[in-house]
Amino acid sequence: MVNLTIDNRKIEAEAGQFILDVARENGIVIPTLCSHESIEPTGSCRLCVVEARQGKKTRIVTSCLYPVAKGMIVDTRSERVMNVRRLVLQLLLARCPGSEQLKEMAAEMGVEAEPRFVPDTDNVKCILCRMCVRTCEKVVGVSAIGFSYRGPEKNVCTPFKEESETCIGCGACAYICPTGHIEMETTETGDTRTIWGRTFKMKICKVCGRYFAPEDQLVYISQKTGVPIEDLAVCISCR
Amino acid sequence: MEEKVKEIIQQYSGDKSYLVPILQDVQREFNYLPKDVLCAVSAHLSVPISRVYEVVTFYKAFSLKPKGRYQLSLCMGTACHVRGAELIARNMEDILGIKEGDTTADLEFSYETVGCLGACALGPVLVVNGEYHGHMNIAKSTKILKKLGKKGATDDEQD
Ligand code: SF4
Numbered sequence A: 001m002v003n004l005t006i007d008n009r010k011i012e013a014e015a016g017q018f019i020l021d022v023a024r025e026n027g028i029v030i031p032t033l034c035s036h037e038s039i040e041p042t043g044s045c046r047l048c049v050v051e052a053r054q055g056k057k058t059r060i061v062t063s064c065l066y067p068v069a070k071g072m073i074v075d076t077r078s079e080r081v082m083n084v085r086r087l088v089l090q091l092l093l094a095r096c097p098g099s100e101q102l103k104e105m106a107a108e109m110g111v112e113a114e115p116r117f118v119p120d121t122d123n124v125k126c127i128l129c130r131m132c133v134r135t136c137e138k139v140v141g142v143s144a145i146g147f148s149y150r151g152p153e154k155n156v157c158t159p160f161k162e163e164s165e166t167c168i169g170c171g172a173c174a175y176i177c178p179t180g181h182i183e184m185e186t187t188e189t190g191d192t193r194t195i196w197g198r199t200f201k202m203k204i205c206k207v208c209g210r211y212f213a214p215e216d217q218l219v220y221i222s223q224k225t226g227v228p229i230e231d232l233a234v235c236i237s238c239r
Numbered sequence B: 001m002e003e004k005v006k007e008i009i010q011q012y013s014g015d016k017s018y019l020v021p022i023l024q025d026v027q028r029e030f031n032y033l034p035k036d037v038l039c040a041v042s043a044h045l046s047v048p049i050s051r052v053y054e055v056v057t058f059y060k061a062f063s064l065k066p067k068g069r070y071q072l073s074l075c076m077g078t079a080c081h082v083r084g085a086e087l088i089a090r091n092m093e094d095i096l097g098i099k100e101g102d103t104t105a106d107l108e109f110s111y112e113t114v115g116c117l118g119a120c121a122l123g124p125v126l127v128v129n130g131e132y133h134g135h136m137n138i139a140k141s142t143k144i145l146k147k148l149g150k151k152g153a154t155d156d157e158q159d
């Protein structure tokens, strides 16, 4: 165990824990985009910056990736931190002017678009955090999507930008995306869902009669867990 | 095709950390990286196709489109640039009728511009299938293309 201070509060934490996690455990809010409990942090959004002081040195660090240490003094809202965070958010806003989530976050934090940063016009809402790709690979275990190309052309897509055969239509990528880049559309009745250019047939729950999951996803779960497909024909609320 | 891919992968003992050299060998074999070949690599190496596609599109050296018989690279590095590579580039596009990075419809010529080739003293440099042609100018580049065009035609006749 190590003792440290976050925002003037004395806190005890396990050695090796990341600042962000310790802060959250103690009810201290640090804004983030690319952090989620089910995937490892990679530090790509840079919104979680804090000021960490060790000995005489004070540094701006990404709290999601920076381990706590004995005697560390962390400030999550200092002037310097707020300046960096504002700048990061302004740059992200200029990259994805169409992202509602980013706009909301900016409004909450009282950050306004910086006129110096000319907004992109390509209508891309992706900040290239790779959360969707890693969720598909590590959590779902399908690896249907990935990044392609590099530099300004870099984007997330299915291989060859075609309908993916491996995609099961689970929508985890759209769910985890912090900026609303991934589009998933469901018909009014809910009988099909379209994601990554492919349309999936949805399954009806045997009990309540509502469409609840893509058939392909149920087949995948059945194959992976060995649970017969018939047993998966009931939605979570009816189970 | 499948056999060839397997053979190449075998040379690397099926180790997926050799994905890049494997793809290089595969491209050398097939001239470019067709979709079905990449799918075969993905299957035999147990690397998801999305990951293979990531690597292939990341590196400029890999091509998803067929490459021409003659691969022309014009250096656009600073030294070549100030010595008029820009003008040569325009001449190349005019004669070949394609944009930089493309291949002619008859699969004779692929033409691209590159960053510094490290042969600045020779600049401007045009590389034809790995062979360096230094002190390039518009007239010389036209001549080279003409020559290749002719050579290509006679080769075809022999075929
Ligand atoms: S689509 Fe969303 S989750 Fe995926 S890399 Fe872009 S911003 Fe991140």
Ligand code: FES
Binding pocket: A032, A033, A034, A035, A041, A042, A043, A044, A045, A046, A047, A048, A049, A062, A063, A064, A065
């Ligand atoms: S949460 Fe730390 S960089 Fe995104």
